[in-house]
Amino acid sequence: MGIKQILLSVVAMCGIVGAGAKPATEVVAHRGYWKAEGSAQNSVASLKKAIEIGARGSECDVYITTDGVVVVHHDPTIDGKRIDESTYAALKDCKLSNGEAIPTLDELLAIARKQKHTKLIIEIKSHNTQEKEAAAVDAVLKLVKKNKMDKLVEYISFSQNVCERLIALSPKAKVAYLGSDLTPKQLSDKGYTGLDYHIGAMRAHEEWFDEAKQLGLEVNVWTVDDEPNMKWLIGKGVTYITTDEPVMLQKLLAE
Structure with missing residues (x-):
């Protein structure tokens, strides 16, 4: 066998090994990497910090205002104003804990599009009517496009x-x-591509890991901030772990 044939055989063997390898679990920074200095939950800084540390995802929460602006915030109210019952003008000067003004989704997308690694994991929050939820979905999709x-x-x-x-x-x-109240089979039947369930739900339904894998669903588990649960989920081969401690998780994954 010549050198060329030997090299081709080695490459083929590596491909076989690689094809059977379990994909590595990846890190999603919950509301961005908000524990970093100068950051805050759901802020421009938290997204930038998540990108800086190389997190695979940076999660954010969004609502739509009465005049159609998609803003980024976890709670339904800010400074006593309900977001989905307020205009953007009434909210735009509200400050986060790091002094930033409440950001819009358009601002975060403009930052995220400058790089190619960190995904934006957008949680569209429940609104007080289905009509508002429909408007939020439509507006988010338009901004992403x-x-x-x-x-x-x-x-x-x-x-x-x-x-x-x-x-x-x-x-x-x-x-x-x-x-957390639908089985992987129910999700698959409805056309979902994954489940994103609380650690408690996955502890209670360990069978869902294998069920999701068999159905081709991605598995994301939240919000996991302790080493034992992180190690358990890594062992289960989940797609993502959403955490407020992304650097801790990165170190565990590097071991």
């Missing part, structure tokens, strides 16, 4: 109404459900 971020965005929600509208309007998008 405008920023050419389709391949670097994934969607999550506790609202099945939100998720199913996303699936209908953007069938190639990755959409995962947060509610």
Whole structure:
């Protein structure tokens, strides 16, 4: 056998080994890397910090205002104002804990599109009417398309109404459900691409790991901030772990 044939055999063997290897679990920074100095939850800084440390995903929460602006915030109210019952003008000067003004999703997308590694994991929050949720979905999809971020965005929600509208309007998008009350089979039947469940739910239903894998669903588990649960989930081969301690998780994954 000549040198060329030997090299080709080695490459082929490596391919076989690689094909059977379990994909590595990846890190999603919950509301961005907000524990970094100068950062805050759901801030421009937290997204930039998540990108800096090389997190695979940076999660954020969004609501739509009455005049159609998609803003980034976890709680439904800020400074006593309910976001989905307020205009953007009434909210734009509200400050986060690091002094930043409440950001818009358009601002975060403009930052995220400058790089190619860190995904934006967008949680479209439950609104007080299905009409508002539909408007939020439509506005988010329009912004993602405008920023050419389709391949670097994934969607999550506790609202099945939100998720199913996303699936209908953007069938190639990755959409995962947060509610923990549907089995992997139910999710697959509805067209979801993954489940994004609380650690407690996955501890209670360990069978869902294998069930999801057999159905080709991605598995994201939240919000995991301790080493024992991180190691357990890494051993289960989950797709993502969402955490407020992304650097700790990165160190465990590097071991």
